[in-house]
Amino acid sequence: MLKGILNYSHYLLALSTQNGETVIDATCGNGNDTLFLSKKVGKEGHVLAFDIQDQAIKNAKALVEGHNCSNISFIHDSHVNVSEYLSSESKVGAAIFNLGYLPKSDKTIITQGESTISSIKSILGFLRQNGLIVIVVYHGHKGGKKEKEMILSYVMNLDQKKYHVLRYDFINQKNNPPFLLAIQKK
């Protein structure tokens, strides 16, 4: 009944995503969130799905194949360049980040605090009112603790007059399970 981290991320994305709008999967990985978002925004919507790894883009494309997802743009680039793929008038309804490494792949290719924060900052500039950024913070891998601390420090200092920042965290689990951060624009 208490939703797990992945269920809760989809619950929040579903609540905050409107049919026909632009949304971002900042770390498309194996494509699960990309497919979920594609269905939520519908044919008139648009999903920008970023990944720096060719393998991730291939996996994600394979996952969505057969789902009639003509609304996805797969972008083989870092999410740090997100603004290059949006027009200055673009409004974004939601974005999701899954931090860490590509599951079942090279654990040394990981998201980095500096670029993750830079990307979050960019997306905040495009976020519509009540729009949401969800960040699933995996931090058990090498480099994960540093990124976690940088991200936490950044989001805890976001102006409470402009943003709600929620931490959703199962705090009695061992082995550094992921937790969720959600930034909602007021």
Next chain:
Amino acid sequence: MLKGILNYSHYLLALSTQNGETVIDATCGNGNDTLFLSKKVGKEGHVLAFDIQDQAIKNAKALVEGHNCSNISFIHDSHVNVSEYLSSESKVGAAIFNLGYLPKSDKTIITQGESTISSIKSILGFLRQNGLIVIVVYHGHKGGKKEKEMILSYVMNLDQKKYHVLRYDFINQKNNPPFLLAIQKK
């Protein structure tokens, strides 16, 4: 769209409470949660509403008056004695704690870490599978920080094989806003 702490506490209680069962308001205060729980469990259900302050019991009784809430037992006693008011076979579906002091009243009469933890332990023994304890942690008052730290230390060490423990916390707000803890029995 991100639910505030009080909305989220009622959302969780509504999800976890079944018609006809026994539930506990461990700190009935002005009676808002008592009334909410009374409506949720229905005529066949039972709400045990505890408070150590006579004024709180009076306020809560006044609040529920006219709502036809024959299923509430107001108990002018500490929640630390909760087991005295349940039979050994009792099953509890949900319980809520609002830590701190009675709003608009004497700020020196506060919940205390030792007795709050003792009461949580008692209720865990009566909780049915998937039953839930919600704790709204107010900690900005004198004594609040100590209780917060005791409660966190206790719940973070609950066995993850037996319980989910969630922290739901808006982390960019100043002035020590309350946060929510939820313990779900597996």
